[in-house]
Amino acid sequence: MIKIGLYLHIPFCLRKCPYCDFYSIPIKFNRNFEENYLKAIKKELVLIKNFLSKKIQIKDFSFITFYAGGGTPSLLSPDFYENLFNFLDNNFNFSPAELTLEANPETLTLEKLKNFRKIGINRLSLGVQSFSQKGLKFLGRLHTVRDIVKSINWISKANFSNFSLDFIFGWKGQGEKTLKKEILKALEFDPPHFSFYELTIEKNTPFYHLYKEKSWFKDKKSEKFYQIIEDTLSSYGYDRYEISNYAFSGFECKHNLIYWEVKPYLGLGPSAVSRISYLRWENPPDLNLYINNLLKKNKLPFKILEKLDNFEFAKEYIFMGLRLKKGISLEILKNKYKTKIKTEIIDRLIYEGLLSKTKDRIYLTFRGKLLYNRIVLLLWENLICV
Numbered sequence: 001m002i003k004i005g006l007y008l009h010i011p012f013c014l015r016k017c018p019y020c021d022f023y024s025i026p027i028k029f030n031r032n033f034e035e036n037y038l039k040a041i042k043k044e045l046v047l048i049k050n051f052l053s054k055k056i057q058i059k060d061f062s063f064i065t066f067y068a069g070g071g072t073p074s075l076l077s078p079d080f081y082e083n084l085f086n087f088l089d090n091n092f093n094f095s096p097a098e099l100t101l102e103a104n105p106e107t108l109t110l111e112k113l114k115n116f117r118k119i120g121i122n123r124l125s126l127g128v129q130s131f132s133q134k135g136l137k138f139l140g141r142l143h144t145v146r147d148i149v150k151s152i153n154w155i156s157k158a159n160f161s162n163f164s165l166d167f168i169f170g171w172k173g174q175g176e177k178t179l180k181k182e183i184l185k186a187l188e189f190d191p192p193h194f195s196f197y198e199l200t201i202e203k204n205t206p207f208y209h210l211y212k213e214k215s216w217f218k219d220k221k222s223e224k225f226y227q228i229i230e231d232t233l234s235s236y237g238y239d240r241y242e243i244s245n246y247a248f249s250g251f252e253c254k255h256n257l258i259y260w261e262v263k264p265y266l267g268l269g270p271s272a273v274s275r276i277s278y279l280r281w282e283n284p285p286d287l288n289l290y291i292n293n294l295l296k297k298n299k300l301p302f303k304i305l306e307k308l309d310n311f312e313f314a315k316e317y318i319f320m321g322l323r324l325k326k327g328i329s330l331e332i333l334k335n336k337y338k339t340k341i342k343t344e345i346i347d348r349l350i351y352e353g354l355l356s357k358t359k360d361r362i363y364l365t366f367r368g369k370l371l372y373n374r375i376v377l378l379l380w381e382n383l384i385c386v
C-alpha cells in the first residue's frame with residue numbers, strides 16, 4: 001500500500017497581497033463558486049484514481065495527510081470540506097493522521113472554527129504575518145493585530161491543540177527590536193509550531209516593480225534576523241526542524257515532512273503539483289481551464305508529465321532534504337539513487353563551517369542555512385552517478 005499526502009489548493013482570496021505569487025484570484029465569495037469547485041475536485045479525484053491504476057499500476061494507496069493551502073482555504077465553508085471528506089471516505093482509503101487548513105484571521109469566526117474542528121480538521125496554520133500594525137500595512141494584509149489576537153483565542157476555544165503561527169519577516173521598517181517584540185507577543189499564546197519566512201520579492205508581483213532590490217534588507221541584516229528568531233524560539237523549547245519551521249517535539253507538520261523527505265504526494269486544484277512514483281506533474285494555474293477540462297471535457301487538467309530518473313530524484317532529495325535539520329544521508333544517495341557527491345566538495349563545505357557530518361548524514365550549519373540555495377547548486381554540480 002502506497003502512502004500519499006493529499007494537498008488541495010484553494011485558489012481564492014478576498015484580495016491579492018502585493019508580494020504574493022501563489023496562484024489565487026480575488027473573489028467576492030458566494031456559494032455557487034464553492035459548489036462548482038467541489039464538483040471539479042471530485043472529478044479530478046475520480047480521474048486520478050483511474051490514471052494511477054492504468055498509467056502507473058498503483059491500485060492500492062491511502063491518503064495519510066490532508067493539507068488545504070492557497071489561496072485562502074479558510075474562506076470556504078466547513079460544509080465544503082465536510083462534503084469533500086465524505087467523498088474521500090466513501091471512495092478512497094482516507095484516514096489521515098493530520099488534516100491542516102491554512103487560515104487567515106479576517107475570514108474566521110468562533111463558530112466557523114468549531115465547525116472546522118467538528119468535521120475533523122485537527123491542525124490550523126494561521127497567517128499572522130506580523131504582530132506589528134505597521135508590518136501588516138506594509139504587507140497589504142486585510143487583518144489587524146486585534147483580529148490576530150481574537151483568532152488565536154478562538155482557535156483555543158474551538159479545541160485546536162495543534163496550530164502554527166506563520167510569519168513573514170524582513171519587511172521595510174522592521175528592525176531587530178520590532179522582530180523580537182513580535183516573537184515575544186506570539187509566544188504569549190504558546191503555539192506548538194511557528195513558520196518564519198523571509199519576505200522575497202517575486203517577479204510578476206506589485207512589490208517587484210516597487211522594491212526589486214529590497215535594498216533595506218541585505219545579507220548581514222538577514223543573518224541577524226535569523227539569529228534572533230532561532231535564539232528566541234530555541235530558548236522557549238522550539239526546535240528548528242526545517243529552515244523556516246520551528247516546533248515543539250511531536251508538532252512538526254507531518255504533511256510538509258512528506259515533501260521534504262521526498263515521499264509521494266498528490267496535489268489537487270489549479271497550480272497544484274504532484275509526485276508519485278517516478279512521475280511529476282503540475283496542473284495549470286488557471287481556474288477556468290481547470291474546471292472546463294474536468295467538468296466539460298472530462299479530462300485531467302495537466303499535460304506535462306515529467307519522468308524522474310535516479311539522478312533527478314537524487315537532486316530532489318538534496319534540494320528538499322537539506323532544508324531539514326537532520327539533512328541527507330549519503331548512504332541513501334548511493335544505495336537508493338545510485339549517486340554520490342564528490343568528497344572534496346563535502347570536505348570543503350565542512351572546512352568552511354557550512355556543513356556538518358555525523359555518520360553518513362550531512363546537514364547545514366546555521367551559516368550554511370543562510371546560503372542554502374547556493375550550497376544546493378554546488379552540490380548538484382558535484383553530483384555524480386556511481
Ligand code: SF4
Pocket residue numbers: 012013014015016017020021022024070071072104
Ligand atoms: S492571502 Fe495569502 S494566498 Fe492570498 S494573496 Fe495574500 S498571501 Fe497570497
